[in-house]
Amino acid sequence: MSFLSQTLARVKPSPTIAITTRARELAAEGRDIISLSAGEPDFDTPAHIRQAAKAAIDAGHTRYTAVDGIAELKRAICDKFARENGLDYTPAQVTVGTGGKQILYNALMATLNPGDEVIIPAPYWVSYPDMVLLAGGTPVVVEGAMQNGYRITPEQLEAAITPRTKWLILNSPSNPTGAGYGVEHMRALAQVLMRHPQVWVLADDIYEHLVFDDFRFVTPAQVEPGLKSRTLTMNGVSKAYAMTGWRIGYGAGPQELIRAMAKLQSQSTSNPCSISQYAALAALQGPQDYIAESRAVFQRRRDLVVAGLNACPGIDCPVPQGAFYVYPSIAALIGKTSAGGTAIADDEAFATALLNEAGVAVVFGAAFGLSPHFRISYATSDAVLADACARIKTFCEGLR
Ligand code: PLP
Numbered sequence: 001m002s003f004l005s006q007t008l009a010r011v012k013p014s015p016t017i018a019i020t021t022r023a024r025e026l027a028a029e030g031r032d033i034i035s036l037s038a039g040e041p042d043f044d045t046p047a048h049i050r051q052a053a054k055a056a057i058d059a060g061h062t063r064y065t066a067v068d069g070i071a072e073l074k075r076a077i078c079d080k081f082a083r084e085n086g087l088d089y090t091p092a093q094v095t096v097g098t099g100g101k102q103i104l105y106n107a108l109m110a111t112l113n114p115g116d117e118v119i120i121p122a123p124y125w126v127s128y129p130d131m132v133l134l135a136g137g138t139p140v141v142v143e144g145a146m147q148n149g150y151r152i153t154p155e156q157l158e159a160a161i162t163p164r165t166k167w168l169i170l171n172s173p174s175n176p177t178g179a180g181y182g183v184e185h186m187r188a189l190a191q192v193l194m195r196h197p198q199v200w201v202l203a204d205d206i207y208e209h210l211v212f213d214d215f216r217f218v219t220p221a222q223v224e225p226g227l228k229s230r231t232l233t234m235n236g237v238s239k240a241y242a243m244t245g246w247r248i249g250y251g252a253g254p255q256e257l258i259r260a261m262a263k264l265q266s267q268s269t270s271n272p273c274s275i276s277q278y279a280a281l282a283a284l285q286g287p288q289d290y291i292a293e294s295r296a297v298f299q300r301r302r303d304l305v306v307a308g309l310n311a312c313p314g315i316d317c318p319v320p321q322g323a324f325y326v327y328p329s330i331a332a333l334i335g336k337t338s339a340g341g342t343a344i345a346d347d348e349a350f351a352t353a354l355l356n357e358a359g360v361a362v363v364f365g366a367a368f369g370l371s372p373h374f375r376i377s378y379a380t381s382d383a384v385l386a387d388a389c390a391r392i393k394t395f396c397e398g399l400r
Helices: 017-028 047-058 071-085 099-111 127-134 154-160 183-194 225-230 255-266 274-285 289-310 347-358 382-397
Strands: 094-097 117-122 138-143 165-171 200-204 231-236 249-252 374-377
Touching: 017 347, 047 274, 071 094, 071 231, 071 249, 071 274, 094 099, 094 255, 099 127, 099 165, 099 200, 099 231, 099 249, 099 255, 117 127, 127 138, 138 154, 154 183, 165 183, 183 225, 200 225, 225 231, 249 255, 289 382, 347 374, 347 382
Parallel strands: 117 138, 117 165, 165 200, 200 231
Antiparallel strands: 094 249, 231 249
């Protein structure tokens, strides 16, 4: 009998670790490696937010706080939901955690019983299925095909719902595809959900502010107010304000759920970092210029990467609506052999050969539940992206 828990045995090790480890090994050997695998903005946290954190330290905000967030921050979050999403929440309906990740984890841990099903559109953020498994639930993966813009259709959603369905996790814009559900797509899914009152919605809105062209971000409870009483609207400051390391995320939903999540947090981590909470307060209440500035930079990079990848023979890269990822198809390359002699049997082999032979680290599609694809994070400089695209092109041209 293993010393480790049976629950942990249900969870697979991160499929991205192998490629990250290999990238590190090659860099340590002195190879010139470009890593396009990190899921975080490459900018510094805006100055006024850093300043607020320093002031919080000097003001003595260095002690335990209320378990799931200080009152001022909860009020600022309510204001944010009202201002940006047209959603009316009270502070008692808001919970603050150590990143959006803890909010998702708390929600699943607080609600799932063995046999409960959670619908997860693929390709998905790698943590969703494993969090569901850790909480004792059953992930039900529904494939959002590339030809449907990586979105699931209302028919697919309807077919996936059973009496045991407890949650639908909806992430728009998405990690890893950047695909977004506009108002019409969201309304179509909401209509299905309105027919199934047992299904709750976990809206992961973490990339809300990273949207491009004329795409307008919407969240489920806003599009269909009838869903609000069974929706947890999750968001955070990590991606919107370049604050990944500060670890502040939040969620809003029915008070009974929020209380249960706080109870769990009280017996696990207690409050999220007090200093980070004051920084998040400054982020939500202060000038919002950073959002528009970073959006313009990311849109330019997106255009650079999409054009660069579509110039590579055998790569088909759709144009994403948001986030900072692209998720091209390499269906036309499967079965070929690289210049270095690697058989490209699947997207993992592609990513491995690309790393070994071209020095570019990307994450293969199988990690996100939809193959044959790969994910590039373009949260890095234009020059690095141009170099990466040139290397990928040479690699693809060498395939036979
Ligand atoms: N949801 C998605 C889709 C993400 O990509 C991430 C981070 O990569 C998170 C949630 C969690 O973000 P954080 O815990 O930094 O708020």
